[in-house]
Amino acid sequence: MKPFKIGLLGLGTVGTGVVRIVEGHQDDIKRQIGSSIEIEKILVQNKNKLRDIHIDPHKITEDPWEVLEDKNIDIIIEVMGGVELTKNYIIAALEQGKHVITANKDLMAQHGHEILAKAEEHGCDVFYEASVAGGIPILRTIVEGLSSDRITKIMGIVNGTTNYILSKMSLEGASYEDVLKEAQELGYAEADPTSDVGGFDAAYKMTILGTLGFHTYITVEDVEIKGITDVSAEDIRYSSHLGYEIKLLGIAERKDDLIYLSVQPTLVKKSHPLANVNGVYNAVYVYGEAVGETMFYGPGAGEMPTATSVVADLIAVAKNSVLQVNGSKPTISSYKEKKIKPLDQVVYKNFIRLYVADKAGVLAQITQVFTKYEVSLESVVQQPNPDLQAAEIIIVTHDANMESMEKVLIDFKDMDVIHEIKSIYRVEG
Amino acid sequence: MKPFKIGLLGLGTVGTGVVRIVEGHQDDIKRQIGSSIEIEKILVQNKNKLRDIHIDPHKITEDPWEVLEDKNIDIIIEVMGGVELTKNYIIAALEQGKHVITANKDLMAQHGHEILAKAEEHGCDVFYEASVAGGIPILRTIVEGLSSDRITKIMGIVNGTTNYILSKMSLEGASYEDVLKEAQELGYAEADPTSDVGGFDAAYKMTILGTLGFHTYITVEDVEIKGITDVSAEDIRYSSHLGYEIKLLGIAERKDDLIYLSVQPTLVKKSHPLANVNGVYNAVYVYGEAVGETMFYGPGAGEMPTATSVVADLIAVAKNSVLQVNGSKPTISSYKEKKIKPLDQVVYKNFIRLYVADKAGVLAQITQVFTKYEVSLESVVQQPNPDLQAAEIIIVTHDANMESMEKVLIDFKDMDVIHEIKSIYRVEG
Numbered sequence: 001m002k003p004f005k006i007g008l009l010g011l012g013t014v015g016t017g018v019v020r021i022v023e024g025h026q027d028d029i030k031r032q033i034g035s036s037i038e039i040e041k042i043l044v045q046n047k048n049k050l051r052d053i054h055i056d057p058h059k060i061t062e063d064p065w066e067v068l069e070d071k072n073i074d075i076i077i078e079v080m081g082g083v084e085l086t087k088n089y090i091i092a093a094l095e096q097g098k099h100v101i102t103a104n105k106d107l108m109a110q111h112g113h114e115i116l117a118k119a120e121e122h123g124c125d126v127f128y129e130a131s132v133a134g135g136i137p138i139l140r141t142i143v144e145g146l147s148s149d150r151i152t153k154i155m156g157i158v159n160g161t162t163n164y165i166l167s168k169m170s171l172e173g174a175s176y177e178d179v180l181k182e183a184q185e186l187g188y189a190e191a192d193p194t195s196d197v198g199g200f201d202a203a204y205k206m207t208i209l210g211t212l213g214f215h216t217y218i219t220v221e222d223v224e225i226k227g228i229t230d231v232s233a234e235d236i237r238y239s240s241h242l243g244y245e246i247k248l249l250g251i252a253e254r255k256d257d258l259i260y261l262s263v264q265p266t267l268v269k270k271s272h273p274l275a276n277v278n279g280v281y282n283a284v285y286v287y288g289e290a291v292g293e294t295m296f297y298g299p300g301a302g303e304m305p306t307a308t309s310v311v312a313d314l315i316a317v318a319k320n321s322v323l324q325v326n327g328s329k330p331t332i333s334s335y336k337e338k339k340i341k342p343l344d345q346v347v348y349k350n351f352i353r354l355y356v357a358d359k360a361g362v363l364a365q366i367t368q369v370f371t372k373y374e375v376s377l378e379s380v381v382q383q384p385n386p387d388l389q390a391a392e393i394i395i396v397t398h399d400a401n402m403e404s405m406e407k408v409l410i411d412f413k414d415m416d417v418i419h420e421i422k423s424i425y426r427v428e429g
Numbered sequence: 430m431k432p433f434k435i436g437l438l439g440l441g442t443v444g445t446g447v448v449r450i451v452e453g454h455q456d457d458i459k460r461q462i463g464s465s466i467e468i469e470k471i472l473v474q475n476k477n478k479l480r481d482i483h484i485d486p487h488k489i490t491e492d493p494w495e496v497l498e499d500k501n502i503d504i505i506i507e508v509m510g511g512v513e514l515t516k517n518y519i520i521a522a523l524e525q526g527k528h529v530i531t532a533n534k535d536l537m538a539q540h541g542h543e544i545l546a547k548a549e550e551h552g553c554d555v556f557y558e559a560s561v562a563g564g565i566p567i568l569r570t571i572v573e574g575l576s577s578d579r580i581t582k583i584m585g586i587v588n589g590t591t592n593y594i595l596s597k598m599s600l601e602g603a604s605y606e607d608v609l610k611e612a613q614e615l616g617y618a619e620a621d622p623t624s625d626v627g628g629f630d631a632a633y634k635m636t637i638l639g640t641l642g643f644h645t646y647i648t649v650e651d652v653e654i655k656g657i658t659d660v661s662a663e664d665i666r667y668s669s670h671l672g673y674e675i676k677l678l679g680i681a682e683r684k685d686d687l688i689y690l691s692v693q694p695t696l697v698k699k700s701h702p703l704a705n706v707n708g709v710y711n712a713v714y715v716y717g718e719a720v721g722e723t724m725f726y727g728p729g730a731g732e733m734p735t736a737t738s739v740v741a742d743l744i745a746v747a748k749n750s751v752l753q754v755n756g757s758k759p760t761i762s763s764y765k766e767k768k769i770k771p772l773d774q775v776v777y778k779n780f781i782r783l784y785v786a787d788k789a790g791v792l793a794q795i796t797q798v799f800t801k802y803e804v805s806l807e808s809v810v811q812q813p814n815p816d817l818q819a820a821e822i823i824i825v826t827h828d829a830n831m832e833s834m835e836k837v838l839i840d841f842k843d844m845d846v847i848h849e850i851k852s853i854y855r856v857e858g
Contacts, residue, residue, distance in 0.1 A: 021577055021578075021719055025579060028579065129574075135717075135723060136723060140573055141566055141570065141574070145569050145570070148450055148739075148740030148743065148744055149737045150457065215460070271705075273702070290449075292564065292731075292734055294564060295726040296726070297724040298720065298721070298722065298723030299721045299723070304719040304720065308578045308717060308719045309720075311576075311577030311578075323752070323754045
């Protein structure tokens with residue numbers, strides 16, 4: 001059989017990994033699909049850049065259309081990043097009947113709907129396993145492995161940078177600023193870390209997971225986002241005393257047809273499997289009505305893990321081509337109307353840390369507010385903080401709805417005895 | 430479109446779960462495959478037995494051939510258990526062009542080769558996701574999600590009964606006998622627990638995982654098996670002091686083309702994700718050359734988790750039918766010649782516990798034996814055991830090959846100062 005010809009958009013770390021796997025595993029790949037895979041053309045920004053791998057210079061181009069319009073190319077692999085321009089390239093590729101594999105979460109979270117519609121129109125495959133949780137085949141698992149079940153909740157540690165920072169803060173008692181600086185020096189965090197530490201990267205991934213898990217087309221605007229920039233060493237220490245780790249969790253939850261998505265620093269019970277996911281590892285916890293609790297764990301990024309997912313997609317597209325079923329494979333469509341849960345139905349435990357006046361009766365005043373809005377408390381710890389000439393109160397609530405909690409906080413802001421609401425976090429597990 | 434008609438062999442817990450999911454999730458299933466799924470006939474042992482679910486009595490039969498020869502039936506789901514008779518039924522179904530889904534690990538581990546060959550001959554699908562690790566879609570993950578990678582090692586906690594027993598022993602410091610008795614009373618262990626506690630159930634599952642992961646047809650005779658019956662409360666206590674949990678691990682490893690499979694109680698570092706897999710949960714840890722380390726965690730058994738995997742297979746078969754690609758989907762074939770690693774190439778750390786004479790010079794004599802066979806030691810702890818008028822020595826070796834370790838043990842047996850070799854376990858993580 002004639003080989004499958006690939007056009008590669010981008011030759012950064014992931015692109016290089018794809019070339020390495022395709023070349024290094026040619027025998028195993030051929031056994032699976034019956035023919036070989038050849039990388040025909042590669043789009044780069046600078047042809048003359050020195051690279052770690054040897055590539056025939058004739059295959060390299062700086063002109064995207066040389067790749068996109070090459071009639072020999074069957075499949076486009078997009079690992080260049082970016083959104084608007086990249087979308088145009090992918091649309092153009094689909095219009096020429098080329099299948100597309102992408103590792104681009106921003107693109108799929110923002111324009112997935114349009115791209116998948118275009119693919120359907122032209123009978124093409126679009127696969128994007130590597131866009132969420134690098135080396136973990138989580139999209140395939142949700143779409144196929146759990147296809148018979150009704151997923152009610154997805155909780156994910158889906159951003160390696162923030163998990164590295166929080167793990168390190170927990171392990172060493174260090175401050176956010178110090179660990180971020182170190183992460184930047186080691187290359188685990190970018191010079192402008194906003195997308196990671198602000199929770200936006202995780203939110204895009206939760207958009208994709210939620211769309212597949214709930215059969216509803218979700219956009220990033222549907223996700224409540226809170227980053228980790230305000231998480232302090234004290235928060236982590238207090239959480240640890242209470243038996244929790246702080247993790248940046250993406251949570252997508254559904255009850256009946258109402259959904260709610262958020263990304264926020266969350267206290268996770270130390271005995272919960274997500275609490276032990278450290279460093280740059282990712283994990284996705286999935287609750288299904290029938291299956292119960294499952295978790296999928298692995299490297300969230302990196303040249304070779306991400307490339308593994310890209311090439312697994314490539315093999316899937318090639319198999320579909322052999323069977324002549326590209327684009328016709330019934331996909332999980334977003335057939336359900338999107339209904340966001342009202343806040344009075346979003347229910348979880350809360351961890352609250354307050355600085356209060358160190359005098360008699362303060363605790364009673366504070367607990368009265370919770371009582372007023374029918375929020376019951378699991379634990380309350382009060383201790384003096386001599387440095388501040390104030391007392392510190394740590395409260396963990398029982399399950400409370402978000403609307404009631406907002407009312408509690410509004411009342412708190414008007415109370416003289418409360419000097420500062422230091423932190424408030426969701427609690428899970 | 431006309432509905433898919435199912436013949437169900439067996440209506441025990443899993444069979445009942447399948448009926449519940451197929452009936453309860455009919456809408457979601459229809460969205461995915463474009464037509465409904467109907468359970469046409471069900472083979473049971475006793476038609477008159479009282480059941481938890483209501484089923485039209487006309488659908489129930491005690492005659493297998495009424496199901497297997499029903500021309501309306503497209504797909505047979507086998508959840509009756511058993512090996513030889515069941516194999517005949519499945520072969521008969523395939524010969525009539527019916528697709529087969531089975532949750533039967535004994536059957537697939539012993540006769541998978543023959544069944545898959547028969548399926549290929551008749552253009553039928555045979556899927557068996559539920560046969561390993563109940564609710565975890567691990568077979569699909571290995572075959573599709575990690576298809577581009579070269580898997581070098583699979584470590585699995587794949588038997589819920591033994592994991593329940595070992596978790597409970599660790600948590601409560603209880604003896605094996607007491608916990609087994611309790612597990613039997615709770616229904617977590619069978620009256621004759623040999624298949625579980627002897628490691629045989631896990632070995633069958635590792636046979637299936639190894640065959641798919643290494644593209645080599647592996648049989649249970651290729652697996653070195655040691656059960657948990659000799660694991661004592663002391664072993665668990667000493668392991669815990671050294672920072673390990675004891676788990677019954679199935680390990681399938683490959684280097685170049687040489688493979689080695691075993692099932693044995695193994696010390697796992699407490700920081701390793703497998704150490705925190707407790708109770709009846711299962712987990713499979715997969716190492717790929719490119720992807721690195723991934724883990725898949727979930728319920729290992731139970732009515733609904735197992736039924737979830739069965740119905741996911743059912744949806745996959747139905748999709749293949751819609752696309753008319755049943756049986757033609759390129760499967761992972763066992764194309765590699767099987768070569769078992771010689772023992773001098775199987776290398777791991779060991780935990781050894783000895784009762785020795787409590788006198789000077791004993792430790793020196795013992796360490797000399799390790800030196801003689803070039804086994805170096807990571808840690809040695811000696812302590813008196815007044816009850817026994819002896820000393821106890823706990824040794825953890827560095828990586829050592831199995832051949833050298835066997836020689837060490839043979840020498841130990843001839844030494845007067847060693848009263849008893851109490852235990853020896855593999856160490857991982």
